[in-house]
Amino acid sequence: MKATPDFRARKALSAAGVYAALTAISLVMLVPFLWMLSTSFKEPQAIFTYPPQLFPSTFKWENYVDVFSLIPFERFYFNSVYISLVVVVGTVFFASLAGYAFAKIPFWGRNVVFLVLLSAMMIPHEVTAIPMFLFMRDLNWIDTHLPLILLPIFGAGGVFGIFVMRQFFITVPTELEEAAMIDGCNRFRIYWQIMLPIAKPGMATLTIFTFVTVWNEFFDPLIFINTRELMTLPLGLSLFTDEVGTSWHYLMSATVMATVPLLLVFFMAQKRFIEGVAMTGLKE
């Protein structure tokens, strides 16, 4: 196709418009992060200075140190990391085991059980949270990490995991299993040594999904945890917000520390993550 000069000019103009619009929305998304970073280094009085400074006149690194004396930040961090890791490992293991069975093993009642599991995914978490609170209180598990670990693995998050893994295993040809069975492999070995290695992309998607969900979970920690030292990052940060009021420099130092590692992980796994969202989101 040959473009006339007029057509080309119009095209360049509309491209400029597109870039302007995209730059504007990207700025709206990124400026809060820059602002957060900038404030985290500011002196308290610099926060209220007008006009606003993106680059603080003096960098006060001590804000970051002070956060640790105001709140047990390292405990929040540790709790978030270890709870997320345990939940990810548990979910991927149990969900892939069940997902494999639902996809590949013909057992009685398979379809009915799967349907019941799927339909339970629409139960709002808030409905079961109240009886769950009483249940955990009877077990003396309030103010422990057990509810924060067990509920996501075996609750809606786990069911979602079964669904993702089953979709994945269905695409694996049956011949592979049959050959292994003739060689005398039992089912668990087939699952562990043949299926899991094939399912790595599915497991990666589920891992990222579960990690982000658990890392950001707020409602459960809020109702089950009371002691500061046992809090996770989101809960600890929300408590800190109540406590420091308008000491934004402290608050922003804490949020920078809470955000940056996760964003680094995201940049490394970005492609897979976005593909995973598109895949699972569409099939849900």
Place this chain on the structure above:
Amino acid sequence: MKKSGKKRRGGPLAREAQLTGWLFISPMVLGFTLLLLFPMGKALYMSFMDWPLLGEHSFVGLENYRNIATDEVFWKVFGNTFYFTAGLVPFNIVLALMLALLLSKSMKGIGFFRTAIFVPVMTSLIVWSIVWKYMFATDSGLINQLLLMFNIEGPAWLYNEKLAMPAVIITSVLKNVGLNMVLFIAALQQVPRSLYEAAMLDGAGKTKSFFNVTLPMITPTVFLTVVMTVIGSLKVFGQIYVMTQGGPSNSTKVLVYYIWEKAFKLFQMGYASALAFVLFFVVLVLTLLQWQLRKRWVFNESDT
């Protein structure tokens, strides 16, 4: 039950399949029964009881539900939840669709724009809400400071009955618009190129081929996304908790916040359970509607 197994053989292999099948799903099924199914039943039971945290529980029948119907705060909360949803969903969907249309073709810098718009999705909701609480702060917030550059005295966004909810809505749209954008981009890339070529041969311009090719082809995804976004909006909690605590004067108190307050601050467990069932019922209706309509669309798709 349609097919419980393709090959019906009574041999040892079939028996082995029964055993291992159930063995492999048993941890999940057990956990699911204890942590989801059983609490669901108990919540329903509790919604018919007067259930303080300490002290006697007593059966009250439908009284909790009757009290909800006459609870003024509930209707306020219900209206707020509706306001939040009605404000967020169209804003979110239209913006996501526009961004997806701009970012589905290859162009320079596409990776940067997609990433920038997706980064908030990856950020913790609590962190995002804290940062935006700061953005909206009356004296030190960036928004009011920028307004001051134009000689406009910014309002106390989060302490104003009329402005608090829009502020929370904007915060929430920016947080999640990237997610819907990614879903729409994936759907747009599924539309066969041949359809556009055919439309072009028929003399359809850009606008025409958008309305006659693109939109019909991605309608199922758009609809699915709308329903998911609506359900998500009905359950909004974290940003309200951080930014406004339901205030000022209940103007941002939404359903889940009210449930949380009744259950875990005032310990009216029975009443809170009944409130939770109102939420469940709304979500249920929406989900069934989605299934119904999806069936029809799948039929239509194979039709054309």
